[in-house]
Amino acid sequence: MSALAPTAVLLLLVWGTLVALDLVSVPQAMLSRPLVAGTVAGWLAGDVEAGLRVGALLELFALDVLPIGAVRYPDYGPAAVAGAALAAGAPWELGLGVSVGVALVLAVLGGWSLKQVRRRNARAIQRRAAALAAGESGAIRLLQYGGIARDAARGALLTGLGLLVAWAVASGVQLDRQTAVGLTLVAIGAALSAAASGAVRSAGRDARLRWLAAGVAAGTLLAVLR
């Protein structure tokens, strides 16, 4: 992790809050996809390449998630922001594994925090049940703004914690080259497994499976030719 100016930390905090909000609350514009969140965070931290590498790897994990109904899933947005900040400034082969490891823990914590926000939303609605039953539009508006504020606070806290952990890991954990490279290879392997599992599960047994197989064949050919 390269030394970050206070402005960069502040911008990362704002960006992490925005991507946390984007996941569910507003505007769901795909800012929270790790590929987007990580690359922008890398740019803010002064290392786009590191952000892109972290974001793309976390994106493979995110491809294993189908956010339907009340399903619980990790929040990869703020995690990608903290991971990119941690990876910035170091050779990616050495920094990627640790950064993705820290990001995955944060993503799980983010998923848990989302559940807490949903519970608090339910409690807020229960408190205003009488106003809702009376058809007060003002109560609906207040609930809505409260929900956004709770989610924003969740995002800010999660990103702040992530940046703090990133700073602590960068300044307190010294790994030898072999271990750092080993962690990176394990992270890459696990991410590929996650994306492949998600793709096969979604493919089922119909045309999509054939298209998946054709895509893998074409991708392999392209990868070999490059």
Place this chain on the structure above:
Amino acid sequence: MTGGGRALLRLMAVQATWNYERMLGVGMGYAAEPLLEDLKTVDPVRHGEAVVRSAEFFNCNPNLAGLALGATARAEYEAVPGAQIARLRTALCSPLGALGDELFWDGLVPALVGLALVAAVLGAGWWAILGLLVVYNLLRLATALWALRTGFEAGMRVGSAIGGSWIPGAVARVGPVAGGAVGLALPLVAGWYLRGFGGIGVVGALAVAGAGAAVTRWFGPSLTSVRFALLAMGLLLFFRWVGL
């Protein structure tokens, strides 16, 4: 349709109060407010009842919520009995959830993300990110606008309007595209990361990938891909710590 623009904007935050009791309900009530404004002057009692109904339990894919929103708002103006409107809302939950999830979360999103990963790996840089954001948001906004208009025009007949629309056909087509895009991305991304690590590194990473796919399939939801990754990293650190 007065207030359509504001309702469309508010639909972008339809999940802001998501909870395990009313799910999207309050968000739908928030988005319905501009659409129901004219009803306040025409029939204040009906308006109050409509506001109550608009914020009751509802769940579906947020990108297709406009269909239910428009249809129920139209039904309120046509003075359809409240119980019938409540039944319409309930009846729309499943189809709008299933179609929207297949179209967006299991179709368009993996397709565009897969293509963005391919573009990023091939050196497109920021264009890959920008392309993902622009294309997704254009398609999503166009869908939301169409949904709101179609719902409002169809009213209680929204079910047949959905059945005869472009949505079922698009769902059938987008899945294979998503499969192809993710399939194309996987080997390219693997090559992008593993080039330069040497044969042993590549074999090691692919062995972890194979083990992960097998183990997570074997243990099911109790061992997710994230848990497997953290477990594998923890094991590596442990082995290095004991000197292996």
